[in-house]
Amino acid sequence: MSAHDRSGWAVFGIGDFRLFGAARFLTGLAYQMQAVAIGWFVYDLTHSALALGFVGLAGFLPAVLCALITGHVADAYDRRLVGAAAFALQSGASLGLLAYALAGYQSVWPIYALVILVGTARAFANPALQALLPTLVPGPQFSSAIAWNASLWQSASVMGPALGGFLYALGPAVVFGGAGGSFALASLLTLLIRFRPAAMSERPPITWAALSAGIDYIRSQPVVLGAISLDLFTVLLGGATALLPIYAGEVLHVGPLGLGALRSMPAFGAVAMAVLLANYPLRRHAGVRMLRAAAVFGAAIVVFGLSTSLPLSMVCLFVTGAADMISVYVRQTFVQGETPDAMRGRVSAVNTVFIGASNELGEFESGLLAAAVGAVPAVVIGGAATIGVALLWGRLFPALKARDRLMVQG
Structure with a gap:
């Protein structure tokens, strides 16, 4: 060309x-x-x-x-x-x-x-x-x-x-x-x-091997598997969204208006970080930065769990959104950027299930744990567990930790 x-x-x-x-x-x-x-x-x-x-x-x-x-x-x-x-x-x-x-x-x-x-x-x-x-x-x-x-x-x-x-x-x-x-x-x-993809020589056959190719591909790629599973367990264990009404009503005593402010802060943090990354993309140490972002997410959740101040709690939730955006940015670049185009859809479908599971099951897990030990201990335990996952994943997935650049040069 x-x-x-x-x-x-x-x-x-x-x-x-x-x-x-x-x-x-x-x-x-x-x-x-x-x-x-x-x-x-x-x-x-x-x-x-x-x-x-x-x-x-x-x-x-x-x-x-x-x-x-x-x-x-x-x-x-x-x-x-x-x-x-x-x-x-x-x-x-x-x-x-x-x-x-x-x-x-x-x-x-x-x-x-x-x-x-x-x-x-x-x-x-x-x-x-x-x-x-x-x-x-x-x-x-x-x-x-x-x-x-x-x-x-x-x-x-x-x-x-x-x-x-x-x-x-x-x-x-x-x-x-x-x-x-x-x-x-x-x-x-x-x-x-207007973009038209190159015409396919033939469509993938509808066989179990073809349908499950996305799962098999992810399992064969330790960097992609590590990134997806890290993001899954970070949100699954550390998410506090389901318990925000309890915090607004019983811990911070700020009512519905305060609840609205709390719920908006992770998204504000994510938007701010996304704009920053769009203008200043990560150039080096992508894997380490993803692991650190997961640990920062967990630490912010722990501080939020212990906070009795609305401004501090809002800052903590802002930080969780910003840290999670780093994780999303790295994971999506790995998943979408490195998967062969012919099977991107199947890999993305598996990725979508992981994302949904982390959000929906995370809320379910938070509710169960809070019912057993109380809202504040549940949030603190979840944040501490997220830090532990970030440390553990560095050992379980050395290829992810060692990954330098976001995009492998072809």
Whole structure:
């Protein structure tokens, strides 16, 4: 390829990345605002904490149950079309929630069915889009693209819940209608991406070996396996999100307004770190920095667990978000940047399950431990365990610890 061709491809790719980023932001915003509305809507109907738990389960199960199929689809078909179709399906589910809210029914089971539909669409969208991203930017800009992409999602995580809560005051139908429109626009933007992948000589056959290739690949790559599993156990053990209402009400005594501030701080920290990494990418010592970030995350959780000061607690949560973003940045660069394009979808599908497991199971683990020993000891124990995991992973995965550069030069 000539220098002129490479330059033209770079400009072409960046334009496509902007479309990709806009779609990513719109879907993140829609998902976050809709999640808030669904939670409030279900609680209004049932006044049951267990009913809220079923909402999370309904959203998470499709990613686990469909992981092998969604990864295969992402590798066998045009990833743009898979993503656009998934966003269209999410738009349809949002409109279904809109119709249900307007109808005034009282049964909660149709809501669960629609949440499962949303979860299924996300299960197909995530691996396809994760696998698509590396093809939209030149190699030297890939790590920065990872950071910018993460910052867009985290920005949506800051804005979405607040917007959803504000619009919910006008009625749940307003939120569901807005989310449906956002998903539909994201679907259109994804279709407008001009990049076309090279035509496949043949699609991967639907065999167990083909479907499980992502799992086999991750197991064969100690750096990728170490990065994914480190991120899993860091959030699984050290996450304190599920216990924030207890801290706001019983430890810090700051009420709902303080709870909102606490919940926003990890996302603010993640956005700040993502912007920093986008402008100043990590050049050296990637593995060691990921391990250190996990240890810093754990230490910040320990201090948060012991804090009785709202400002200190907010700073600690800000630090956890920033540290977690370093881990996400390194992990996503390894997973998306080094996996062969022909199997990126299958590997990304497994990665998506790990991410979902760390978040959902982490909240479940926090609740169980808090019920047994109390909220403060549970948070402190979780943070200390995360530090232990960071130290242990340095020994279990020496290849990860020794990894210097984010991208291996081909």
